[in-house]
Amino acid sequence: MLKSTFQTLTWLEENRSLRLLDQRYLPTEELFFECRSLRQVAEAIKTLAVRGAPAIGVAAAYGVVIGVQEATTVENSITTQKFSAIIDELAATRPTAVNLFWALARMKKVGEGGLKKGLDGTQLRDLLLTEAHRIYAEDDQAHRRLGEYGAKLIPTGARILTHCNAGALACAEYGTALGVIRAAQTAGKNVKIYADETRPLLQGSRLTTWELLKEKIPVTLICDNMAAHCMAKGMIDLVIVGADRIAANGDTANKIGTYSVALAAKAHNLPFYIAAPTSTIDFSLAEGSAIPIEERDPDEVRFFGKKQTAPSEVAVYNPAFDVTPAALISAIITEKGIFTPAELSAARESTLKVES
Amino acid sequence: MLKSTFQTLTWLEENRSLRLLDQRYLPTEELFFECRSLRQVAEAIKTLAVRGAPAIGVAAAYGVVIGVQEATTVENSITTQKFSAIIDELAATRPTAVNLFWALARMKKVGEGGLKKGLDGTQLRDLLLTEAHRIYAEDDQAHRRLGEYGAKLIPTGARILTHCNAGALACAEYGTALGVIRAAQTAGKNVKIYADETRPLLQGSRLTTWELLKEKIPVTLICDNMAAHCMAKGMIDLVIVGADRIAANGDTANKIGTYSVALAAKAHNLPFYIAAPTSTIDFSLAEGSAIPIEERDPDEVRFFGKKQTAPSEVAVYNPAFDVTPAALISAIITEKGIFTPAELSAARESTLKVES
Numbered sequence: 226m227l228k229s230t231f232q233t234l235t236w237l238e239e240n241r242s243l244r245l246l247d248q249r250y251l252p253t254e255e256l257f258f259e260c261r262s263l264r265q266v267a268e269a270i271k272t273l274a275v276r277g278a279p280a281i282g283v284a285a286a287y288g289v290v291i292g293v294q295e296a297t298t299v300e301n302s303i304t305t306q307k308f309s310a311i312i313d314e315l316a317a318t319r320p321t322a323v324n325l326f327w328a329l330a331r332m333k334k335v336g337e338g339g340l341k342k343g344l345d346g347t348q349l350r351d352l353l354l355t356e357a358h359r360i361y362a363e364d365d366q367a368h369r370r371l372g373e374y375g376a377k378l379i380p381t382g383a384r385i386l387t388h389c390n391a392g393a394l395a396c397a398e399y400g401t402a403l404g405v406i407r408a409a410q411t412a413g414k415n416v417k418i419y420a421d422e423t424r425p426l427l428q429g430s431r432l433t434t435w436e437l438l439k440e441k442i443p444v445t446l447i448c449d450n451m452a453a454h455c456m457a458k459g460m461i462d463l464v465i466v467g468a469d470r471i472a473a474n475g476d477t478a479n480k481i482g483t484y485s486v487a488l489a490a491k492a493h494n495l496p497f498y499i500a501a502p503t504s505t506i507d508f509s510l511a512e513g514s515a516i517p518i519e520e521r522d523p524d525e526v527r528f529f530g531k532k533q534t535a536p537s538e539v540a541v542y543n544p545a546f547d548v549t550p551a552a553l554i555s556a557i558i559t560e561k562g563i564f565t566p567a568e569l570s571a572a573r574e575s576t577l578k579v580e581s
Numbered sequence: 582m583l584k585s586t587f588q589t590l591t592w593l594e595e596n597r598s599l600r601l602l603d604q605r606y607l608p609t610e611e612l613f614f615e616c617r618s619l620r621q622v623a624e625a626i627k628t629l630a631v632r633g634a635p636a637i638g639v640a641a642a643y644g645v646v647i648g649v650q651e652a653t654t655v656e657n658s659i660t661t662q663k664f665s666a667i668i669d670e671l672a673a674t675r676p677t678a679v680n681l682f683w684a685l686a687r688m689k690k691v692g693e694g695g696l697k698k699g700l701d702g703t704q705l706r707d708l709l710l711t712e713a714h715r716i717y718a719e720d721d722q723a724h725r726r727l728g729e730y731g732a733k734l735i736p737t738g739a740r741i742l743t744h745c746n747a748g749a750l751a752c753a754e755y756g757t758a759l760g761v762i763r764a765a766q767t768a769g770k771n772v773k774i775y776a777d778e779t780r781p782l783l784q785g786s787r788l789t790t791w792e793l794l795k796e797k798i799p800v801t802l803i804c805d806n807m808a809a810h811c812m813a814k815g816m817i818d819l820v821i822v823g824a825d826r827i828a829a830n831g832d833t834a835n836k837i838g839t840y841s842v843a844l845a846a847k848a849h850n851l852p853f854y855i856a857a858p859t860s861t862i863d864f865s866l867a868e869g870s871a872i873p874i875e876e877r878d879p880d881e882v883r884f885f886g887k888k889q890t891a892p893s894e895v896a897v898y899n900p901a902f903d904v905t906p907a908a909l910i911s912a913i914i915t916e917k918g919i920f921t922p923a924e925l926s927a928a929r930e931s932t933l934k935v936e937s
Contacts, residue, residue, distance in 0.1 A: 252889075252891060252892045253889050419898075421806075422780070422882065422890075422891070423806070424778070424780060424804040424805065424806060425804050427890050427891075430882070430883070430890050430891035430895075431890060431891065434891050434892055434895040435892055438892055438894065438895060443896075444895060444896065445895075445896040445897065445898050446882055446883070446891055446895050446896065446897045446898075447882070447897070447898050447899075448780040448781050448805070448837070448838070448882060448899075449780065449804070449805050449806040449838075450777075450779070450780060450805040450806070450837055450838025450841050451837055451838070451898065451899075451900060451903075452841065453840045453841035453844055453903070454837060454840055454841070454900060454903035454904075455898070457840065457903070457904070460898075481804070481806055481807055481810060482804070482805075482806025482807070484809050484810055484813065485806050485808065485809035485810070485841060485845060488809055488844055488845055488848050489841060489844055491848075492844050492847075492848075526778065526786070526802055526803070526804060527786070527802070529885045529888060529890070531888075532885060532887075532888050533608075533609050534778075534783050534786050534787060534885070535608060535778070535783075535786035535787065535790050535802050536608045536790055536791055536794055538794065539786075539790040539794060539800060539801075539802050540799075540800065540801040540802065541801065541802045541803070542775075542801050542802075542803050542807065542811070542816075543803075543804075543807075544807060544810060547807075547809070547810035547813070548810075548813070
């Protein structure tokens with residue numbers, strides 16, 4: 226099985242720290258950001274040094290471990306209040322991707338259990354580290370299974386459009402949308418990828434192309450506004466993207482621009498697939514309009530890097546995500562199988578019961 | 582009547598040169614590029630120091646004058662062959678916008694007429710300069726009339742999305758899409774503009790916002806991939822864009838990304854208007870698929886300014902334009918009135934007979 230040739234998140238036990246491949250500097254520099262404090266983990270998530278719904282969840286899980294290490298007193302204890310504050314600080318980093326809250330809920334449950342049992346700081350930290358490792362491993366396994374399911378949907382020679390980065394850089398190791406693509410390639414399907422550059426932070430041009438070039442999967446970079454034109458020219462066979470949060474009816478929040486691609490796919494009768502682990506599904510929300518959409522700094526649009534590209538005084542609207550209605554989604558590929566949005570709702574109480 | 586507060590193209594008779602507001606440096610620097618040679622005019626068009634279909638036509642007209650000045654011998658004569666070569670050099674600059682070929686056809690007709698009459702170099706140059714000034718003035722007047730027609734389509738308080746720059750920066754003085762917006766604002770309609778940034782060359786963020794801020798027309802900048810999301814949120818009432826070439830059936834080539842916006846407008850039942858002078862209509866082409874689409878340097882997508890944003894070795898597809906099918910166009914606003922695509926075809930032999 227194809228393994229990614231780089232490591233997005235690595236727990237360094239000798240340093241009791243989380244090492245992140247710092248995605249702010251790719252593709253021109255491969256730098257690492259080693260987080261030794263809770264503040265550094267929160268900062269890494271907020272500034273997108275680590276990003277992608279599943280990766281944010283995993284990073285936050287390790288963030289809890291680091292927070293507990295820091296908050297443990299010389300008497301080797303930690304209060305319930307301090308533990309809650311750690312969870313809260315990490316929960317406040319980014320609002321849209323539900324995997325963050327899912328992972329924190331798991332860590333909180335384990336941590337509170339440990340505190341009730343009267344574990345000391347060291348024991349609690351070890352217990353939480355085991356849970357974080359488990360989340361990491363489950364994420365990886367889920368995406369590999371998801372990839373195998375999804376690969377069956379990919380015709381040989383398919384030309385696939387993807388938006389943003391839902392790759393190994395967005396996950397523990399394997400990727401969701403790019404996990405399907407990796408699995409299809411491993412199965413000899415000889416696919417060709419078109420990557421939307423994904424303004425304003427260019428996860429497509431900076432990360433997806435970098436990742437696919439590393440894997441030697443053919444990739445062509447386009448600007449976001451070229452996707453519909455490529456479809457009209459018959460250059461695209463299907464679309465696969467990741468997800469940040471899926472509502473109970475299948476409406477899906479993903480990186481801004483996904484909705485636009487979905488509309489174009491519909492207009493050209495192309496399949497539009499979401500690839501995401503079940504931890505991305507938020508059954509507490511009936512539909513997509515209830516998903517909170519993060520708005521980010523206007524300077525992300527006014528500048529690129531340190532280069533100013535718009536007048537300083539111009540107003541900017543900078544939503545980081547949009548919601549693609551279920552009606553535009555052909556299927557949602559998960560580690561538990563492939564579901565249409567309607568099947569997703571139906572499976573809520575059976576197949577898709579998510580552990581939390 | 583509102584006049585733009587800057588001058589895109591200025592003929593400097595004392596220098597026998599064309600002064601361009603160099604659009605490569607906006608919005609951070611307001612620099613001028615003075616063209617004294619044919620090569621400089623061609624370079625200015627190719628590199629987008631001057632851009633926008635009508636402005637390219639006007640620049641090329643003055644380019645012919647400059648070419649004739651250069652090619653005139655000490656004996657004050659110029660051969661038919663040399664004159665043709667000047668036209669050909671300018672025609673080879675950019676393939677999509679038809680206004681370039683329309684303006685060159687006018688200049689060629691006048692020039693060949695002059696040569697047949699046996700005019701000397703100075704006389705020919707003066708004749709051509711008069712024609713170039715006429716093209717400039719007609720462009721300006723056409724856009725003002727177009728603006729007045731178009732303003733009637735704009736409801737008070739309308740929130741208008743535009744893509745790329747079809748403003749005074751793209752024309753002699755007034756603008757097409759932004760001409761309509763200027764006229765609506767002059768009529769007290771109190772409009773609010775959303776400007777797509779327009780990757781890869783950011784004409785929206787660099788030029789449209791700059792131009793609208795100068796005019797004190799409220800503008801909010803968004804990335805191209807946010808337009809559909811803004812429509813879904815009910816933030817947009819209608820769309821107006823310019824055009825680079827309109828086929829006989831109303832199919833319209835315009836800046837890449839226009840098609841994507843048109844699809845989104847259709848999905849949200851929003852009016853989608855093209856604003857363009859009749860010189861943009863190419864009745865020789867039955868439909869949009871025959872319009873040549875310029876592909877530009879991959880590094881426009883791989884880099885921004887001098888900042889690299891994608892791996893050097895990644896393949897890039899960089900079409901500069903796309904074609905919006907007539908079915909997605911609510912109306913085409915010209916200086917001769919407002920036409921649906923169907924009416925445009927019907928008016929071909931009567932109202933819209935274009936002088937050439």
